[in-house]
Amino acid sequence: MLNTAIKAARRAATVINRASFDIDRIVVSEKQHNDFVTDVDQAAEQAIVETLLKAYPDHAILAEESGASSNLNDESENVWIIDPIDGTTNFLHGYPNYCISIALKQRGVITNGLVYDPVRNDLFTATKGAGAYLNDKRIRVRSTERIGRALLSAGHGPDPRALAEYLRMYEVVASRSHGVRSGGSAALELANVAAGRIDGYFEKGLKVWDIAAGALLVTEAGGIVGEFDGESDYLNKGDVIAAGPKVFGALVPLLSPFA
Ligand code: LIP
Numbered sequence: 001m002l003n004t005a006i007k008a009a010r011r012a013a014t015v016i017n018r019a020s021f022d023i024d025r026i027v028v029s030e031k032q033h034n035d036f037v038t039d040v041d042q043a044a045e046q047a048i049v050e051t052l053l054k055a056y057p058d059h060a061i062l063a064e065e066s067g068a069s070s071n072l073n074d075e076s077e078n079v080w081i082i083d084p085i086d087g088t089t090n091f092l093h094g095y096p097n098y099c100i101s102i103a104l105k106q107r108g109v110i111t112n113g114l115v116y117d118p119v120r121n122d123l124f125t126a127t128k129g130a131g132a133y134l135n136d137k138r139i140r141v142r143s144t145e146r147i148g149r150a151l152l153s154a155g156h157g158p159d160p161r162a163l164a165e166y167l168r169m170y171e172v173v174a175s176r177s178h179g180v181r182s183g184g185s186a187a188l189e190l191a192n193v194a195a196g197r198i199d200g201y202f203e204k205g206l207k208v209w210d211i212a213a214g215a216l217l218v219t220e221a222g223g224i225v226g227e228f229d230g231e232s233d234y235l236n237k238g239d240v241i242a243a244g245p246k247v248f249g250a251l252v253p254l255l256s257p258f259a
Pocket of ligand 1: 036064083085086087088089155156157158184185186187203205206207210
């Protein structure tokens with residue numbers, strides 16, 4: 001099933017890469033303030049869904065742009081959770097930091113996930129219980145002991161009211177670490193945590209398609225994913241801290257006041 005998802009992601013990447021050479025032709029609409037969808041998101045999603053349903057016609061789909069034949073609490077045998085472009089705002093500005101995210105939920109458990117960065121040709125994959133990989137090489141989270149030595153990343157959604165809170169969280173964490181970056185693609189930042197490129201990541205108000213594959217990458221790479229109060233219902237809640245064990249332990253008390 002992961003191989004079919006990889007095939008689907010590569011098809012979507014062809015659509016995205018072709019469009020990225022001529023960003024002025026991208027057709028953009030605004031779902032809400034600063035929350036965009038493009039014709040490329042839609043075409044990439046169509047390529048993914050077609051590939052998956054051709055192989056598995058009875059599987060359910062939960063996808064960002066086309067709605068769904070499923071929902072998060074669907075306990076069906078197989079539900080694919082898809083974000084065709086995570087980081088759409090980056091994409092439509094030509095800022096090369098976005099990815100495709102595909103996860104498979106089986107009877108309520110995320111069992112497979114991939115995050116594919118079509119710009120760098122980085123394919124991150126994970127299967128529950130079998131580890132996380134970047135281009136077929138095993139990856140692990142960083143074993144940083146102290147937050148004072150950690151480089152972190154964070155994000156904020158399109159809601160302007162969330163920005164003030166983000167800035168307060170930013171100050172609390174940035175003043176105690178090597179710094180906080182903001183890449184604009186939650187799935188890619190989770191993959192970066194899994195690959196040890198950053199020590200941790202936090203963001204509130206995400207959707208399940210932003211998180212599902214990346215969270216499996218982090219846990220399979222030896223990290224922890226939880227809500228801001230440390231609880232683990234992050235797929236429903238949408239608030240996520242992801243990091244290696246020690247940094248996760250340091251972030252929870254700093255961020256729990258914002259839970
Ligand atoms: C985006 C995320 C981004 C987050 C936005 C949004 P999209 O996903 O990945 O990091 O801050 O709220 O959800 O809309 O580009 O797929």
